[in-house]
Amino acid sequence: MEKFTRLTAIAAPLLRINIDTDAIIPSREMKRVSKKGLSEGLFAGWRYQSPGSRAENPDFILNREPYRKAQILLSGINFGCGSSREHAVWALHEWGIRAIIAPSFGSIFQGNCVRNGIVPVILDNAVVEALARKVEADAENFRLTVDLTTCTVATPDGKSWSFSIPGADREMLLEGLDSIAVTLKRDAEILAYRERDRSRRPWIYLPEGHSK
Amino acid sequence: MGQTIIDKLWAEHTVADLGDGATLLYIDRIFLHERTGSVALKGLEAAGHAVRHPEQVFCTMDHIVDTTPGRTDDTRMPGGREFITSTRTSAIAAGIHLFDLGDDRQGIVHVVSPEQGIALPGVTLVCPDSHTCTLGGLGALAWGIGSTEAEHALATKTLAVRKPRSMRIRFEGQLGPGVYAKDLILHLISRFGASGGTGYAIEFAGAAIRALPIEARFTLCNMAVEFGAWTGIVAPDESTFEYVRGRPFAPGPETWDEAVAHWRTLASDPDATFDREIEIDCNTLGPHITWGTSPQHGGSIGDAVPDPAAEPDNNRRQSMQRALEYMGLAPGTSLEGLPISAAFIGSCTNSRISDLREAARLLRGHKVAAGVKAICVPGSSQVKKAAEAEGLDRIFRDAGFEWRESGCSMCFYAGGESFGLEERVVSSTNRNFENRQGPRTRTHLASPATVVASAIAGSLADVRKLKGG
Ligand code: SF4
Numbered sequence: 001m002e003k004f005t006r007l008t009a010i011a012a013p014l015l016r017i018n019i020d021t022d023a024i025i026p027s028r029e030m031k032r033v034s035k036k037g038l039s040e041g042l043f044a045g046w047r048y049q050s051p052g053s054r055a056e057n058p059d060f061i062l063n064r065e066p067y068r069k070a071q072i073l074l075s076g077i078n079f080g081c082g083s084s085r086e087h088a089v090w091a092l093h094e095w096g097i098r099a100i101i102a103p104s105f106g107s108i109f110q111g112n113c114v115r116n117g118i119v120p121v122i123l124d125n126a127v128v129e130a131l132a133r134k135v136e137a138d139a140e141n142f143r144l145t146v147d148l149t150t151c152t153v154a155t156p157d158g159k160s161w162s163f164s165i166p167g168a169d170r171e172m173l174l175e176g177l178d179s180i181a182v183t184l185k186r187d188a189e190i191l192a193y194r195e196r197d198r199s200r201r202p203w204i205y206l207p208e209g210h211s212k
Numbered sequence: 213m214g215q216t217i218i219d220k221l222w223a224e225h226t227v228a229d230l231g232d233g234a235t236l237l238y239i240d241r242i243f244l245h246e247r248t249g250s251v252a253l254k255g256l257e258a259a260g261h262a263v264r265h266p267e268q269v270f271c272t273m274d275h276i277v278d279t280t281p282g283r284t285d286d287t288r289m290p291g292g293r294e295f296i297t298s299t300r301t302s303a304i305a306a307g308i309h310l311f312d313l314g315d316d317r318q319g320i321v322h323v324v325s326p327e328q329g330i331a332l333p334g335v336t337l338v339c340p341d342s343h344t345c346t347l348g349g350l351g352a353l354a355w356g357i358g359s360t361e362a363e364h365a366l367a368t369k370t371l372a373v374r375k376p377r378s379m380r381i382r383f384e385g386q387l388g389p390g391v392y393a394k395d396l397i398l399h400l401i402s403r404f405g406a407s408g409g410t411g412y413a414i415e416f417a418g419a420a421i422r423a424l425p426i427e428a429r430f431t432l433c434n435m436a437v438e439f440g441a442w443t444g445i446v447a448p449d450e451s452t453f454e455y456v457r458g459r460p461f462a463p464g465p466e467t468w469d470e471a472v473a474h475w476r477t478l479a480s481d482p483d484a485t486f487d488r489e490i491e492i493d494c495n496t497l498g499p500h501i502t503w504g505t506s507p508q509h510g511g512s513i514g515d516a517v518p519d520p521a522a523e524p525d526n527n528r529r530q531s532m533q534r535a536l537e538y539m540g541l542a543p544g545t546s547l548e549g550l551p552i553s554a555a556f557i558g559s560c561t562n563s564r565i566s567d568l569r570e571a572a573r574l575l576r577g578h579k580v581a582a583g584v585k586a587i588c589v590p591g592s593s594q595v596k597k598a599a600e601a602e603g604l605d606r607i608f609r610d611a612g613f614e615w616r617e618s619g620c621s622m623c624f625y626a627g628g629e630s631f632g633l634e635e636r637v638v639s640s641t642n643r644n645f646e647n648r649q650g651p652r653t654r655t656h657l658a659s660p661a662t663v664v665a666s667a668i669a670g671s672l673a674d675v676r677k678l679k680g681g
Binding site: 084 | 227228230231232233234236238240247248250251254255259261265267268289290291294295298299332334335340341342356357358359360361363364367368369370372374376406407410411437440442461463467468470471474506508527528530531534624625626627643645646647648651652
């Protein structure tokens with residue numbers, strides 16, 4: 001997984017609340033069994049003029065300059081709620097987004113972000129709105145810096161805000177860790193648990209080598 | 213200090229404390245479906261990991277499969293066939309249980325899982341699907357995950373999870389006529405918001421919950437995710453044990469008594485404390501319906517569409533305005549009587565046999581109004597079979613409903629079938645998001661009973677006024 005340490009980039013304000021993963025990537029845009037090739041479907045319902053078309057809606061923020069180069073999104077509460085589809089995160093990442101700043105996130109979405117190199121940054125709604133106003137005034141120059149080493153968001157006018165992110169998530173992002181490999185280091189503990197549990201809850205364990 | 217049911221299940225499944233509030237939890241059961249499971253199985257193969265203990269892993273075909281009678285692997289969804297065949301190939305190679313097309317155990321994942329006795333009280337169960345919380349209705353600790361997490365669970369039988377905060381919601385009193393579990397959860401979300409439960413694991417308790425049959429508890433827990441919750445759960449009781457007994461993957465006679473004795477311990481202690489408690493009086497609730505594009509945009513069937521201008525919060529006001537525009541509604545319009553063009557009964561929320569029985573009971577002797585496209589999709593092949601054995605399919609068909617093969621069907625649109633642009637649908641599903649049921653389709657969420665009453669009236673209707681209801 002790609003590592004994340006520090007990023008200074010153009011931010012795109014998309015200040016709607018409860019943006020769901022169906023909106024981030026409509027189901028009809030998930031056409032293949034693949035984690036790739038999804039960015040074209042990102043926000044398809046808003047980004048294009050009509051369903052199925054690829055004619056851009058000029059009003060949608062990510063179709064406008066300089067937001068086409070945005071790597072940070074600013075949004076409202078409960079960003080990424082709804083369906084668990086990780087395709088939402090894969091599409092955002094492939095499009096270029098590396099950090100999302102919002103007052104809260106859908107919990108599955110938040111977990112999916114950190115497993116794919118996107119930092120979910122939680123800041124107060126008032127701060128997000130203030131940042132959005134500044135960005136809108138001069139998006140090209142008012143670039144935001146998300147620093148995961150210090151857990152801060154900083155602006156060109158010298159202000160900064162701290163955010164908190166669970167230690168394990170931060171480490172996974174900073175190191176670009178493969179979480180399966182990390183867990184398998186504890187294999188002995190997993191096996192020991194299973195042995196203990198098997199005698200305690202035998203009904204959980206189904207016959208091995210089942211046939212269909 | 214006393215423990216909550218979540219505390220108990222958490223402790224029981226802890227493999228290791230990872231520090232900083234994270235725990236490595238043992239995962240008893242994993243369920244996959246062809247929409248998101250296919251990519252997880254493929255990712256795992258590509259990374260060179262095997263599925264550990266495939267006998268505890270299950271897969272069904274529900275999201276993409278066609279639901280018209282006589283179906284094959286072909287589907288109207290773009291690329292759909294690949295999802296189906298790829299899932300089949302990977303599932304067989306991995307040696308997991310597969311409920312394929314044509315298998316009489318096939319159906320919507322969260323309908324099949326308890327029906328087959330795969331979800332049980334006290335198990336940890338995950339699935340790359342957000343409505344996995346449905347299984348909390350049995351007292352399982354069940355939650356939705358992403359595909360990468362599913363790969364982790366498949367390869368290690370564990371997940372690293374941070375413990376959510378705890379909330380208890382007591383539904384007290386009795387449900388009046390025409391009021392169902394669906395109305396309870398819609399009421400909760402409209403009152404406390406679609407992120408009212410964010411960061412919480414929620415125990416549903418109280419007299420009204422104890423009185424709910426198990427299938428209604430599934431409906432309630434199903435929409436915990438629409439409330440933003442990590443999951444929802446109802447402590448198992450005698451009705452739960454009765455429901456589970458004798459199901460194919462449930463404990464057999466050798467371990468049954470031991471299992472039940474253990475399950476009886478899975479209740480919050482009387483002195484357990486929760487981070488938040490909410491109490492709701494059910495005596496005064498009526499049938500609910502949504503009017504907007506978030507499950508929080510809802511109210512009683514007798515309400516009028518609210519005026520965004522009266523909403524003090526800027527963000528909420530804008531979201532309401534957008535919603536009304538999308539839904540083609542003006543403030544002050546009465547919900548009851550709003551003409552509809554379609555009615556849908558199906559989905560993991562409300563497509564079980566008890567839902568179909570209640571819908572058929574109300575439908576008997578009535579006809580769907582002219583111009584309303586009405587569809588019923590049983591939640592599983594087993595539900596369909598049981599319904600047909602009772603003659604429910606006849607009642608649906610005679611009234612003018614289409615009767616389908618089981619699957620997710622028009623609960624969501626994936627480029628296949630939809631109700632059409634700007635068509636107004638009353639639906640027993642769980643999401644009224646923009647474009648969820650099709651491009652610009654307008655969804656009103658309600659109980660199957662309200663769907664039936666509305667289908668008959670040709671407009672959103674109060675089921676309590678239905679003749680024979
Ligand atoms: S029925 Fe709808 S909500 Fe349920 S699993 Fe299928 S698509 Fe998801």
